[in-house]
Amino acid sequence: MEIKELYIPESNTKTRPRIEMKPAYITIHETDNTEKGATAKAHANFQYKGNDRQASWHYTVDQEDIYQSLPDNEVAWHAGDDRGPGNMQSIAIEICVNEDGDFEKAKANAAWLVTYLLFKHQIPIENVVQHNKWSGKNCPSHMRENGWDAFIQLVKGCSTN
Numbered sequence: 001m002e003i004k005e006l007y008i009p010e011s012n013t014k015t016r017p018r019i020e021m022k023p024a025y026i027t028i029h030e031t032d033n034t035e036k037g038a039t040a041k042a043h044a045n046f047q048y049k050g051n052d053r054q055a056s057w058h059y060t061v062d063q064e065d066i067y068q069s070l071p072d073n074e075v076a077w078h079a080g081d082d083r084g085p086g087n088m089q090s091i092a093i094e095i096c097v098n099e100d101g102d103f104e105k106a107k108a109n110a111a112w113l114v115t116y117l118l119f120k121h122q123i124p125i126e127n128v129v130q131h132n133k134w135s136g137k138n139c140p141s142h143m144r145e146n147g148w149d150a151f152i153q154l155v156k157g158c159s160t161n
């Protein structure tokens with residue numbers, strides 16, 4: 001798949017702190033935004049224009065698109081663990097849950113992206129983790145309820161193709 005780049009401007013130091021990172025984990029999130037039109041593109045634009053909260057992430061994925069908002073080697077604020085390994089050592093992927101989207105397809109696209117990043121950065125699959133691991137938040141909520149193991153199997157399937 002094509003990864004569309006729309007990086008947060010460097011001037012936005014609140015969400016792009018320019019802290020260098022060597023990624024050791026991949027953290028999976030869900031946007032928790034079920035509104036129609038809450039797509040990967042919409043989230044990428046939101047980050048590009050300037051998020052008021054100190055919250056940012058590297059990739060947003062839906063059934064059609066993958067958008068990248070930060071380079072893999074820069075810290076984003078997404079894990080809720082302050083200067084812990086979630087924020088300081090992991091690449092954040094947000095999967096869209098908009099009601100007019102196709103969540104199954106979005107997960108499949110996210111699995112492709114995870115596989116690509118594991119290979120690119122030589123990260124072991126055991127280090128693909130839920131946001132929950134870092135802060136205890138119920139995220140990714142749908143997959144925590146149903147489908148986390150299936151998602152990991154999808155990733156394993158991508159890597160053997």
Ligand SMILES: [Zn+2]
Nearest residue numbers: 029030131139
């Ligand atoms: Zn999350």
